[in-house]
Amino acid sequence: MVTNRPDINQVLSQMREMKAQVQSPDLSMPNISKIGGEKDGGTAIERPDFAEMLKTAVDNVNELQKNASNLAQAYERGDQGVDLPQVMIGLQKSSVSFEAMTQVRNKLVDAYEKIMNMPI
16 A cells, blocks of 8 residues: 555645745735835835745755655665655656656846846
8 A cells, every 4th residue: 555645635735835836925924025015105015025935946956856855865775665656756746746846947147138238
């Protein structure tokens, strides 16, 4: 019998939670910058700190890669409780998250290059 195997419903539930968090960010986060304010007659708009969000995303990708590597090594050693589907899911999560982070980086570099090439 396979143990410690992620349930597909649990994985889907986690994906839905992450999607909901991305679509409606929690404005009570500690690293939030305010744009506008009482002084200029506008209302203050709270936005999460971009650098902190990017650092968190990179840290999450790094953590997924470490976990996938640890799972693969445990499977290669023959540890009990680590099965091949669990290892493959971990490796795929790691791969997909790294690919997404690479795409974000490419978009940021592209945007930076466009801004730098703007006429003054």
